[in-house]
Amino acid sequence: MADLRIKFAGIESPNPFWLASAPPTNSGYQVQRAFEAGWGGVVWKTLGEPVLNVSSRYAAIHRGGQRVLGFNNIELISDRPLEDNLREIAETKKRFPHNTLIVSLMVQPKREAWHEIVKAVEAVGVDGLELNFGCPHGMAERGMGSASGQQPDMVRQQTEWVKEVAQTPVIVKLTPNITDIRFTARAARQGGADAVSMINTINSLMGVDLDSWLPYPHVDGKGAHGGYCGPAVKPIALNMVAECARDSRIALPISGMGGISNWQDAVEFLLMGAGSLQVCTAAMHHGFRIVEDMKDGLNHYLDQKGLPSVMDLVGKSVATYSDWGDLNLNYKVVARINNDTCINCNKCYISCEDTSHQCIDRVREPDTGRELLVVREDDCVGCNLCSIVCPVDGTIQMVEIPTEKQPQSWNQLQSGVK
Amino acid sequence: MSLQDNFKEVVPALKPKEAVDEANRCLFCYDAPCVQACPTGINIPSFIKKITTDNLLGSALTILDSNPLGASCARVCPTSELCEGACVLNGPAASKAIQIGLLQRHATDWAMENTKPNTALFKTADPNGKKIAIVGAGPAGLSAARDLARLGYLVTVYEAKPRAGGLNAYGIVSFRLPEDVVAWEVEQIEALGVQFCFETKIGEDVSAQDLLDNHDSVILAAGMGYVPALNIEGEDLQGVLDAVQFVEDTKTKPLTNHLLGKKVAVIGAGNTAIDAATCSTRLGADNVKILYRRTVAEMTAYEFEYEFAKNDGVEFRWLVAPTRILGENGRVTGLQLIRMELGEPDERGRRRPREVAGSEFTLELDFVIKAIGQTRQTHLIDAFQLQHEHGIPLVESGTYRTSQPNVFAIGDFIFKTGKTDAMVVTAVQQGKDAAVAVHTQLTSQKVQS
Ligand SMILES: Cc1cc2nc3c(=O)[nH]c(=O)nc-3n(C[C@H](O)[C@H](O)[C@H](O)COP(=O)(O)OP(=O)(O)OC[C@H]3O[C@@H](n4cnc5c(N)ncnc54)[C@H](O)[C@@H]3O)c2cc1C
Ligand SMILES: Cc1cc2nc3c(=O)[nH]c(=O)nc-3n(C[C@H](O)[C@H](O)[C@H](O)COP(=O)(O)O)c2cc1C
Ligand code: SF4
Ligand code: SF4
Ligand code: SF4
Numbered sequence: 126m127a128d129l130r131i132k133f134a135g136i137e138s139p140n141p142f143w144l145a146s147a148p149p150t151n152s153g154y155q156v157q158r159a160f161e162a163g164w165g166g167v168v169w170k171t172l173g174e175p176v177l178n179v180s181s182r183y184a185a186i187h188r189g190g191q192r193v194l195g196f197n198n199i200e201l202i203s204d205r206p207l208e209d210n211l212r213e214i215a216e217t218k219k220r221f222p223h224n225t226l227i228v229s230l231m232v233q234p235k236r237e238a239w240h241e242i243v244k245a246v247e248a249v250g251v252d253g254l255e256l257n258f259g260c261p262h263g264m265a266e267r268g269m270g271s272a273s274g275q276q277p278d279m280v281r282q283q284t285e286w287v288k289e290v291a292q293t294p295v296i297v298k299l300t301p302n303i304t305d306i307r308f309t310a311r312a313a314r315q316g317g318a319d320a321v322s323m324i325n326t327i328n329s330l331m332g333v334d335l336d337s338w339l340p341y342p343h344v345d346g347k348g349a350h351g352g353y354c355g356p357a358v359k360p361i362a363l364n365m366v367a368e369c370a371r372d373s374r375i376a377l378p379i380s381g382m383g384g385i386s387n388w389q390d391a392v393e394f395l396l397m398g399a400g401s402l403q404v405c406t407a408a409m410h411h412g413f414r415i416v417e418d419m420k421d422g423l424n425h426y427l428d429q430k431g432l433p434s435v436m437d438l439v440g441k442s443v444a445t446y447s448d449w450g451d452l453n454l455n456y457k458v459v460a461r462i463n464n465d466t467c468i469n470c471n472k473c474y475i476s477c478e479d480t481s482h483q484c485i486d487r488v489r490e491p492d493t494g495r496e497l498l499v500v501r502e503d504d505c506v507g508c509n510l511c512s513i514v515c516p517v518d519g520t521i522q523m524v525e526i527p528t529e530k531q532p533q534s535w536n537q538l539q540s541g542v543k
Numbered sequence: 544m545s546l547q548d549n550f551k552e553v554v555p556a557l558k559p560k561e562a563v564d565e566a567n568r569c570l571f572c573y574d575a576p577c578v579q580a581c582p583t584g585i586n587i588p589s590f591i592k593k594i595t596t597d598n599l600l601g602s603a604l605t606i607l608d609s610n611p612l613g614a615s616c617a618r619v620c621p622t623s624e625l626c627e628g629a630c631v632l633n634g635p636a637a638s639k640a641i642q643i644g645l646l647q648r649h650a651t652d653w654a655m656e657n658t659k660p661n662t663a664l665f666k667t668a669d670p671n672g673k674k675i676a677i678v679g680a681g682p683a684g685l686s687a688a689r690d691l692a693r694l695g696y697l698v699t700v701y702e703a704k705p706r707a708g709g710l711n712a713y714g715i716v717s718f719r720l721p722e723d724v725v726a727w728e729v730e731q732i733e734a735l736g737v738q739f740c741f742e743t744k745i746g747e748d749v750s751a752q753d754l755l756d757n758h759d760s761v762i763l764a765a766g767m768g769y770v771p772a773l774n775i776e777g778e779d780l781q782g783v784l785d786a787v788q789f790v791e792d793t794k795t796k797p798l799t800n801h802l803l804g805k806k807v808a809v810i811g812a813g814n815t816a817i818d819a820a821t822c823s824t825r826l827g828a829d830n831v832k833i834l835y836r837r838t839v840a841e842m843t844a845y846e847f848e849y850e851f852a853k854n855d856g857v858e859f860r861w862l863v864a865p866t867r868i869l870g871e872n873g874r875v876t877g878l879q880l881i882r883m884e885l886g887e888p889d890e891r892g893r894r895r896p897r898e899v900a901g902s903e904f905t906l907e908l909d910f911v912i913k914a915i916g917q918t919r920q921t922h923l924i925d926a927f928q929l930q931h932e933h934g935i936p937l938v939e940s941g942t943y944r945t946s947q948p949n950v951f952a953i954g955d956f957i958f959k960t961g962k963t964d965a966m967v968v969t970a971v972q973q974g975k976d977a978a979v980a981v982h983t984q985l986t987s988q989k990v991q992s
Contacts, residue, residue: 468637470570517636520636
């Protein structure tokens, strides 16, 4: 049994799995149930100005029999009175002193407003604060959320204001709705943040009802852009985590989220530099009980890798994430098809033929009459397409072809020219 | 359970989510082996993909374009020998075959339930003024009629019986192929303008010459006849039945209790024997035995048919042949049988059975149902003066043209006993091929098939 405990920006947690600030963390009842189910921590649903919500407010995409590949919402921060939330936060922390309880905050970009809420929340005994500069809808139209989060100066400024009074670690939660997330992460650092978290939801229009021609979700005949999350956003989130993790001007702990649905996703985020993990959509889809497999799977994975602690994974792949200009242009792989497991569906053939480099031949084996798929390795550019479309795992391997040439990257090539 | 309930379709349809889940399993293979294995060449990956996108009309049209009897075939095709048998997912490295037949049924059922009555799903070309006669409204004739109507021909189908469908309407048991499915497929063909002349027997009510004189081409799709005689003593006793006629009665007459509690023996072990046997159990017979002179290995019934019959409680007795039907007061009381053993292989590679001397024994019985094949329509062969071999008209390969110009022959009418029984789906494909051949001949131009 590996040690799943983490220490993140000074905050201790029995395991790296936290529920993200969202509907699952909207009340004491829910958070207590989550802790009972085994979640290491939660980020309480964002507190701020009392707000109003609309109905309906969620939509999802389903594809190929899999439901909720992507999820979107036009919900705002907590619409419950601040006093109720604070009372329940205090009760919850008392009942579960060993679980991490972080509270998410969002107020108008005013110094007094931030001071006031930080003091009120810290007074009930929380483990940390998360500043929400992320929500892309509703609050942004009032100058909050991503309206702040899209301006690095405002992120820095507001973080500073919080740090003036905060006693607990301050995590700045970033919006992905920017051109380069590193700029806001650096601004958070400049403002004194103890950590950053990412990603909040991505601007999206989920779909249009084919019968009524209304956007999804729709409210009395109209829709609005909303925040996108769930499995479909994982690659975007992972990239942002990795970009921040390898940036020496950020150098802060990162709480990663965006599409984490199982222990495998979790391992990837940890390897790419996340020191804690947050989950929203997967819990909304399946309930709190999914954490059981997340912890269990992570545990077995660590044991198999011979690692004593989950902390040993954090950031282990960051160095492998680089720029295109640093990649070795002289490295070559080609596809090789294992005819023993090939089921002759010809999917590799047609995708290569129609959309890649026409280098798979269908050859009749004289003895058996069976058709074999054979890659002309000289023509194969090693694009991976065939191995991606092949339905039988492991049947198409991308194998390295040794070349005589020395490794050389584009950047090396360019510097040679100068 | 009433008798009627026993004759309701036994295989349940896929539930809507089940269908989509199953369709999503299909790999959408390129140059898919399932398509190659379907005698009518339905673009199976395409129709399945359309189920995944809720394009059920498109899915049904993809099926029916290649196979006008796609709804019937979805129910009666031996899929494990055809499309599903070829599915790449059968392999040890994969999972299990896509349930193509049930998905085909899902899509065509949708079309049946969601199209307006008497409205064709396909369009016809402008009338070209040419007239075609088709003899027999079974799968082969209907398929030829549909494709010729789409090409703009004026098609008249002459049918001896009062309804169209051939064995689909009269021969395949209701609990596998309900009547309304057959009726819908026929309605689709009628909606294209095909004329039907029912209760008109060519060679009796209308002469062959009349037909030839009044049409540009004639397609013979008359199927086969009833079961031939066993040529043993007692065959004319009451209670000796013809399997094909027996099944036909369950489809055309009110179901009665006359088999209730009775002992029945079916002679033969093809799919017709199975159908007769399972009809008997469903009519309430107390004991039903299938008697076959060879072994399970030589039986022509499909594996799934065999399993189905066993599940229905049918007993199988191998290596026995009937020698005499016993009776009292003109009614069957029993059957005398002789044990057989297998000798040298015959021309089909099946070992020939021979009698074991002195091994006779008798069974007490109330009914004996003969299911030892079907007779040939020799009167039509004579009427059209066709060259033939043992009652099987000779046809040109690919075009189905007979020795007479402008006369084509398809379906069970030209079925040569082979490794398998005759099938609806092959009759349908021959109908399509003959339609192309007729069109090619009459216009001297090639059409895309
Ligand atoms: C009991 C039974 C069960 C079967 N089960 C299956 C099954 O599960 N799956 C499968 O694929 N196949 C099955 N078959 C085989 C299948 O039914 C046939 O292969 C198929 O029906 C052949 O079609 P057809 O159009 O050639 O002939 P038919 O269906 O026999 O149609 C011929 C038509 O021609 C008419 N006709 C005959 N003579 C004349 C004339 N002189 N003038 C006018 N009309 C005439 C007949 O009345 C009939 O309607 C079964 C057959 C039987 C007997
Ligand atoms: C319905 C809904 C409401 C949300 N509300 C908040 C919120 O109040 N504050 C916040 O910081 N993030 C909010 N989020 C964003 C999530 O915390 C999280 O960043 C995002 O969903 C990505 O993670 P996931 O892919 O695991 O869902 C919300 C997300 C959803 C789906
Ligand atoms: S995609 Fe894979 S299984 Fe299909 S033919 Fe190619 S190698 Fe074989
Ligand atoms: S027609 Fe018959 S063989 Fe062809 S796909 Fe349909 S069920 Fe399979
Ligand atoms: S072979 Fe099987 S998996 Fe491939 S297209 Fe046909 S049904 Fe689908």
